[in-house]
Amino acid sequence: MHENDLKLQVEFIQLEKDSLEFLNNYQKQSLQLTSEHCIVQQQKQIEYNQLIERYKQLLEITTKKINLANQSHDFIERYYKKLENDLQKFKIELETDYSGLTEILEKRMLIKSLSLSTRIFFL
Secondary structure, eight states: OHHHHHHHHHHHHHHHHHHHHHHHHHHHSOOOOOHHHHHHHHHHHHHHHHHHHHHHHHHHHHHHHHHHHHHHHHHHHHHHHHHHHHHHHHHHHHHHHSTTHHHHHHHHHHHHHHHHHHHHHHO
16 A cells, blocks of 8 residues: 555656646647647647546545555454454453452553553653
8 A cells, every 4th residue: 555655646746747837838828829829729638638637547546545545444443343342252251260360460461561661761
């Protein structure tokens, strides 16, 4: 996903440059309707249509990227909920077999995590 994001950023930058160049060149053209200008206008219209098509392609890629990120988020969220559910079941089973053990273990883990965080803080 990161590689696609980098490619997309490069494409957007190039498209912005091309768009600005197109608009600057377009403004420089005179508005006289000679046959030369008609040909130039047609070429500019073709170039404009190509720019629009590139914008549409980048928009489609961006939409796909957003959908992929949303799917990944949903997957992780479902997996997290499953892990939380399994942990809760494990606590209930442990508490059923050994009354009060989960509370003792949770206190121990809290003390260890606090002592570890204070060591890291003072380093």
